[in-house]
Amino acid sequence: MNKLNFIKNGVSIRLPPGFRFHPTDEELIVQYLKKKVHSFPLPASIIPEFDICKSDPWDLPGDSEQERYFFSTKESKYPNGNRSNRATFSGYWKATGIDKRIVVSNGNQLVGMKKTLVFYRGKPPNGSKTDWIMHEYRLATSAVKPLESSKGDVTAAMENWVLCRVFLKKNKKGSKNEEVINEEKSVIVPKFFDFMAAKELRTDLKIAPVSSCSDSSGITEEFPTTHEQDDHEESSTFLPFKSKS
Known part of the structure; x- marks a missing residue:
């Protein structure tokens, strides 16, 4: 659907990049399918003829990421039946x-x-159901009027x-659910510490709480002051002795 070739006065005109083919339901019926049935020139040579049932949807011509349009003929499932194959x-x-x-759009026709x-x-x-969708458009009987062709030929073509x-x-x-799942996987669950349970455990085991301060350890140590230490060193250095007579 990338090549947009429109026909004007019998001359094919190539539109510049950026234009997209997004017709309405009414335009597809009136401007394309109806003119195709009557063998009239189409406003754009963008819709190819292709047997839809000859290929799987992902193998059809064109870009599978975009909408694709085709003129196709219906094939009867049974020789004498009206059901399509x-x-x-x-x-x-x-x-x-x-x-x-x-x-x-301007009436109820x-x-x-x-x-x-x-x-x-x-x-x-x-x-098994897939995500491939097809809209099949067909002309209404009241929309077919015999023009240059005979009524029987037009009805058969319709x-x-x-x-x-x-x-x-x-x-x-x-895709949204998938994102939610990925987000849930990346969430870190915080862990909480039960201080009350830890306190009861210390009470049962009769373990005194440990504090970072030395005053709360329950053990007191006395260290001599600087003067006392100096006096002690002096007394231990200069000991009295008796001279030998």
């Missing part, structure tokens, strides 16, 4: 909810229908052609 190599597309009516499908891995009915938008749903809730 939506099986791929690795799974299948399953419709969910009810189809949404697409009406014009019905122009098309939108069906929402979810991709499942494996085989039905035991497939029944065969659909416009599909495929994208990967971003699970914001899951």
Whole structure:
């Protein structure tokens, strides 16, 4: 979807970088699918023709990180049935909810229908649900008017052609939960010391509390003063003696 080539007066015009293709449901029906069914020139040659069920959603052409649009034809699951075959190599597309009516913005005219499908891995009915979503647009019968083609050809084309938008749903809730889990892992739980229990333990063992001050140790020592020490040294140095006669 990066190359935006618009057709104006039969000339392909390349738009500058920065432009994105974000059409509304009404624009997809009226400006693209309806003109595709009637074989009219499209406003932009940006939607390719591709059989959706020939590839898994992650293998479809284009950037898988962005929405991708395709013109596709429906394939019947059974020869005489109206059910579409939506099986791929690795799974299948399953419709969910009810189809949404697409009406014009300036009135209540019905122009098309939108069906929402979810991709499942494996085989039905035991497939595992994925985050791949597809919106399938089809024209309403009232929106088809025979123009240059015969009524039968237009009706057949309307029944065969659909416009599909495929994208990967971003699970914001899951990423948020993952962040919360990571934050919880990084939290350091503080440890508290029970001083009351330690006090009871010392009381039971009859252990006197130890203080950093020497006065509270219970032991007193007397040290001689400086004068007393000097007198003691003098008395021990000059001892009296008797001379021999």
